[in-house]
Amino acid sequence: MGLFGLGKAPGLGVDLSVDTIKALELTAHGESYTISQLAELQLPENLITEDDITDVERLGKQLEKLRKKLGSKSKQVVAAVSGNQAISKQIAVSADLDDEAIAEKIEAEAEALIPFPINEVRYDFESLGPHPSLAGQQRVLVTATRTVTVDTRVEALEQGGFEVKIMDVDTQAILRACNHLLPHLAPDLVDNEQPLLIIDLSVTGLHMMIVEQGEISYTRYQSEGLERLFNGLDEDKSISHSELFAKFRANELDGFPELFIADYLSGLWTQISRGVQLYKNNLLEAGFAAMVVVNSGAMVPAVLETLKSNVQYPVLPLNPFDHFELPESSAHLHPHGPRFVEALGLALRSFTPWHT
Structure with a gap:
């Protein structure tokens, strides 16, 4: 296996x-897909910290539980490495190559x-089609990460009974899911020439992507x-x-200090604002087609209300299950x-x- 590999239908993302660790299996039907299996498992604290696996063997056992819970053959x-651990660059090459x-x-x-010796990395590339401004050229996305970063994830997954054929990058996985879902869930955005702002708010971090x-x-x-x-x-x-997350999802905030929550939400918006300003000034308030929110933050009404109150364009919490019908046994996971999104x-x- 290189940094990336080719799987066959059905496609299983972990x-x-x-x-948590999450698994989603897609079955292809012509040019469309259905979700055939779905599972999620809560992890013990500090088993994965930021981007590092602290105990490969223990994580392998948790992945084995996930595999059995999923029930897929x-x-x-x-799987994916963090975008913080990968290098991605676009290059132009002859369309004939x-x-x-x-x-x-x-x-x-x-x-x-x-920026690493080639013998210390795994890399992948993907043609993005004809170059928009260079005749006879094609755009190619090159992505690379250190071999050791890939190997720890592969080892844990293999101990869980999986065979890793592809190691992607989380930001590219999120983009791929958005590109697949938005034409169905927000068709008005398809022909909008303004950039898209993706906010991935998880338990441990805030990842912003401008598309x-x-x-x-x-x-x-x-x-x-x-x-x-x-x-x-x-x-x-x-x-x-x-339990706290469940209360915030339900917007049951009575009894919690209002000033502290307001301070957190204000700080969250400040982080987003500064991040966009580093890219381009005067873009945040009205310069995007939409803000797409994924991960846990998209499930918290207080977060969504804060984002909506600060911009003039749509704020869309992206739920893949608004497009894909879930198996009956997984219907409870719709919210x-x-x-x-990343697993998709x-x-x-x-x-x-x-x-490779």
């Missing part, structure tokens, strides 16, 4: 997050493209996510973070759909070519 999976020739060009120019012409042009990661809010409300450890993007990756 998302390794700090608080598929073992070939797509085939995959083998592109790979040779990348290796010949590796020193300029990849132009269907591709990520800017990313920024801040390490403080919903965890800072939960830690501040749970100083005496009298309530678990999962949790925003947390499965990983499963979709199974149906596209890979390279």
